[in-house]
Amino acid sequence: MSPTAKKSLNPLLPRDRMKVPRQPMPEQPAEERAHNFTEVNLGYSPELARQEALRCLECAKPTCTDSCPVGVKVKEFVELIVVGDFLGAAAKIREDNVLPAITGRVCPQEDHCEGKCLLSKKVKPLGIGYLERFVADYEQRMGTHIVPNVPPTGKKVAVVGSGPSGLTVAGDLIQKGHKVRVFEALHELGGVLVYGIPEFRLPKQIIREQLDYMREMGVEFETDVVVGRTVTIDELMGQEGYDAVFIGTGAGLPQFMNIPGEHFNGVYSANEFLTRINLMKAYKFPVYDEPMLDLHGKDVAVIGGGNTALDAIRSALRLGARKAYVIYRRSEAEMPARIEEVHHAQQEGIEFHMLTAPVEFLSDGKGWLQAARCVRMELGEPDSSGRRRPVPIPGSEFDMPLSVAVIAIGTSANPIVQSTTPGLGTNKRGYIQASEETQRTTRKGVFAGGDIVTGSATVILAMGAGRRAAKSIHEYLTAGQW
Amino acid sequence: MFKIIHAQFIAPGIKRFVLEAPRIARRQKPGQFVILRIYEEGERIPITIENSDPARGTISIVVQSAGKTTNLLNTLNTGDSILDVVGPLGKPSEIQTFGTVVVVGGGVGTAMAYPTAAALKRAGNRVISIVGARNKELVILEPEMRAVSDALIITTDDGSYADKGFVTDKLRQLIENGTRIDLVLAVGPIVMMKAVAEMTRKENIRTMVSLNPIMIDGTGMCGGCRVLIDGKSEFACVDGPEFDAHKVNFEVLVRRNAMYREAEQRSMAEFQRLLEAKHTGQKVEQSCAAARGAER
Numbered sequence: 001m002s003p004t005a006k007k008s009l010n011p012l013l014p015r016d017r018m019k020v021p022r023q024p025m026p027e028q029p030a031e032e033r034a035h036n037f038t039e040v041n042l043g044y045s046p047e048l049a050r051q052e053a054l055r056c057l058e059c060a061k062p063t064c065t066d067s068c069p070v071g072v073k074v075k076e077f078v079e080l081i082v083v084g085d086f087l088g089a090a091a092k093i094r095e096d097n098v099l100p101a102i103t104g105r106v107c108p109q110e111d112h113c114e115g116k117c118l119l120s121k122k123v124k125p126l127g128i129g130y131l132e133r134f135v136a137d138y139e140q141r142m143g144t145h146i147v148p149n150v151p152p153t154g155k156k157v158a159v160v161g162s163g164p165s166g167l168t169v170a171g172d173l174i175q176k177g178h179k180v181r182v183f184e185a186l187h188e189l190g191g192v193l194v195y196g197i198p199e200f201r202l203p204k205q206i207i208r209e210q211l212d213y214m215r216e217m218g219v220e221f222e223t224d225v226v227v228g229r230t231v232t233i234d235e236l237m238g239q240e241g242y243d244a245v246f247i248g249t250g251a252g253l254p255q256f257m258n259i260p261g262e263h264f265n266g267v268y269s270a271n272e273f274l275t276r277i278n279l280m281k282a283y284k285f286p287v288y289d290e291p292m293l294d295l296h297g298k299d300v301a302v303i304g305g306g307n308t309a310l311d312a313i314r315s316a317l318r319l320g321a322r323k324a325y326v327i328y329r330r331s332e333a334e335m336p337a338r339i340e341e342v343h344h345a346q347q348e349g350i351e352f353h354m355l356t357a358p359v360e361f362l363s364d365g366k367g368w369l370q371a372a373r374c375v376r377m378e379l380g381e382p383d384s385s386g387r388r389r390p391v392p393i394p395g396s397e398f399d400m401p402l403s404v405a406v407i408a409i410g411t412s413a414n415p416i417v418q419s420t421t422p423g424l425g426t427n428k429r430g431y432i433q434a435s436e437e438t439q440r441t442t443r444k445g446v447f448a449g450g451d452i453v454t455g456s457a458t459v460i461l462a463m464g465a466g467r468r469a470a471k472s473i474h475e476y477l478t479a480g481q482w
Numbered sequence: 483m484f485k486i487i488h489a490q491f492i493a494p495g496i497k498r499f500v501l502e503a504p505r506i507a508r509r510q511k512p513g514q515f516v517i518l519r520i521y522e523e524g525e526r527i528p529i530t531i532e533n534s535d536p537a538r539g540t541i542s543i544v545v546q547s548a549g550k551t552t553n554l555l556n557t558l559n560t561g562d563s564i565l566d567v568v569g570p571l572g573k574p575s576e577i578q579t580f581g582t583v584v585v586v587g588g589g590v591g592t593a594m595a596y597p598t599a600a601a602l603k604r605a606g607n608r609v610i611s612i613v614g615a616r617n618k619e620l621v622i623l624e625p626e627m628r629a630v631s632d633a634l635i636i637t638t639d640d641g642s643y644a645d646k647g648f649v650t651d652k653l654r655q656l657i658e659n660g661t662r663i664d665l666v667l668a669v670g671p672i673v674m675m676k677a678v679a680e681m682t683r684k685e686n687i688r689t690m691v692s693l694n695p696i697m698i699d700g701t702g703m704c705g706g707c708r709v710l711i712d713g714k715s716e717f718a719c720v721d722g723p724e725f726d727a728h729k730v731n732f733e734v735l736v737r738r739n740a741m742y743r744e745a746e747q748r749s750m751a752e753f754q755r756l757l758e759a760k761h762t763g764q765k766v767e768q769s770c771a772a773a774r775g776a777e778r
Binding site: 185232250262263265271285292414 | 738
């Protein structure tokens with residue numbers, strides 16, 4: 001930074017900025033939205049956005065940017081909102097983040113930018129996520145994407161998986177002039193953004209718009225390709241002539257609890273439950289052919305405390321569930337879900353059963369789920385995750401009547417790419433080994449990032465890995481040295 | 483879009499499709515399958531690959547009309563397209579020189595067993611094939627199976643062709659005659675595979691079955707296709723589809739496959755109503771495009 005700090009465009013004095021209250025996000029009323037799949041948050045108006053932007057303290061050392069996995073220049077884009085240059089603000093974000101309309105909606109800001117915001121020491125943090133969403137949506141409405149014109153380098157990069165990490169790599173590398181082709185296993189692009197995150201939190205239209213923008217920039221997409229099966233990494237780098245490959249295949253196989261009764265009809269993995277709803281549109285059966293169990297008047301529980309668990313149970317509620325429970329073995333303080341999602345779920349009438357864990361599923365005698373036998377837990381000594389370990393309370397068993405149970409306790413590594421790519425190193429849990437700094441794998445020219453390296457994490461962390469990978473792929477393609 | 487190069491009924495309600503799918507054709511191995519989706523609102527269903535021609539870039543599949551999707555698929559013709567075809571999925575069949583292998587194909591399962599039978603024959607095994615069908619018209623791939631088998635035994639449930647009876651009767655005869663059997667591969671209806679498994683379990687004959695649970699993505703992501711193998715959940719799409727028959731919990735498979743029966747019946751009824759209402763007098767094969775349009 002220059003020694004003579006430039007004059008702020010914010011008309012308020014820092015002490016007055018703290019007096020402006022955080023502008024609340026307009027929402028669909030809870031009782032209404034609990035019955036539809038329309039987005040919960042409605043977005044800021046330009047007035048609300050400007051008002052919120054005024055609160056930024058413009059710190060000399062912006063901890064918000066430092067704590068952002070992709071390094072969005074928060075202070076600078078917020079200042080552009082203050083003066084009303086919303087398109088400039090969007091372009092400023094795009095320098096570091098190719099998917100702002102998505103991160104503005106699903107990023108756990110409390111763990112990154114807003115969690116580190118200086119305002120939060122005294123008052124509520126700056127609504128950085130809300131502002132990001134506002135400018136991204138504004139830019140989309142105006143339809144004025146700036147498509148960068150860069151000379152082609154003649155290098156070809158294959159991106160495996162069209163989720164957050166893959167799209168980030170593609171978006172960054174196309175802007176460097178490399179030819180980029182993204183391979184997707186499913187019939188629709190977006191990875192977890194389309195099969196995992198429901199419409200009421202991230203409308204599919206938003207993803208389609210981001211994809212259209214990437215196509216405009218020249219990114220090519222091919223669906224229905226399971227890399228490792230339909231084509232191997234060796235074939236991509238051999239006969240298909242790719243100079244580098246990025247593997248971003250995402251969170252893998254759903255984990256089950258290995259308790260009796262898990263195979264009864266009515267027990268789903270969260271991935272299956274959400275895939276049927278989000279990707280296959282089973283809730284529009286019979287217009288769409290994919291079926292799912294009718295949840296009207298049924299009691300449904302999700303087991304787990306992450307964003308996936310909340311997405312599943314809030315979907316169940318919208319599909320007519322009579323009772324919708326979250327069963328979590330730790331307490332609310334340990335829940336990994338975004339705070340906003342927990343609040344939204346509570347407002348909608350989801351019941352939280354904390355410090356509770358199923359030990360067995362019970363059937364009606366014909367193989368259909370009827371109840372979950374649960375045990376109460378108490379928190380003991382901290383475990384390897386640093387959180388206090390839940391310990392079952394003897395004799396506390398009780399049966400919770402249920403027609404549908406959704407298991408959302410995490411995933412393990414999908415082995416398809418690893419097992420078909422000789423020389424690609426994996427760790428003992430089966431995830432791909434990649435340098436934290438460069439995302440390089442043990443195979444020359446092959447990079448990896450996102451959940452297939454770290455295990456289940458968040459959209460923004462996957463995008464951060466994508467960002468680092470794109471930088472190091474560009475360096476590799478430019479220097480030609482591994 | 484995946485173009486249908488050739489489509490032809492090979493038995494009542496059973497149709498063979500040759501599809502343009504060069505990537506899949508290059509990689510396909512016996513025992514693997516594809517997942518397909520016919521149109522935008524369609525479901526994803528797994529279908530075993532019968533054969534592939536890497537030089538021409540084509541694969542063939544054999545489809546038996548059962549529910550809405552397979553019925554709709556079987557109205558498609560040469561020149562039509564399928565929106566999505568992804569594969570080859572699943573682990574290939576284990577091909578080794580085992581000695582004598584009995585390949586049991588029930589109904590349309592014969593088409594799925596065929597590529598593995600051929601590969602086993604090429605690997606130097608003595609292949610005895612037992613093919614069963616409900617009646618004469620439903621016996622499929624007889625010349626193909628004969629070409630890759632040292633012996634081909636055919637049964638029909640009603641005795642309208644070859645021997646009356648079930649494939650398990652013939653398998654029992656082989657065992658009782660003292661034929662040394664090193665491996666049995668059974669592909670067909672679940673009841674048939676279960677009956678084969680029970681018979682060979684007593685004789686300690688290694689037996690593989692190809693399972694057909696409900697699937698969505700086919701890459702291990704959703705876990706919908708989980709089957710209970712030796713008391714543990716495994717995913718048919720990535721751990722299978724072939725499993726040791728003696729470790730399979732067939733009851734769970736039957737039950738889980740019936741999970742959406744009501745919805746499936748409703749889908750099918752509406753599909754039939756549509757066909758009848760909109761296209762009276764037309765051949766089903768000609769009505770596909772219109773039917774798809776009218777459904778939206």
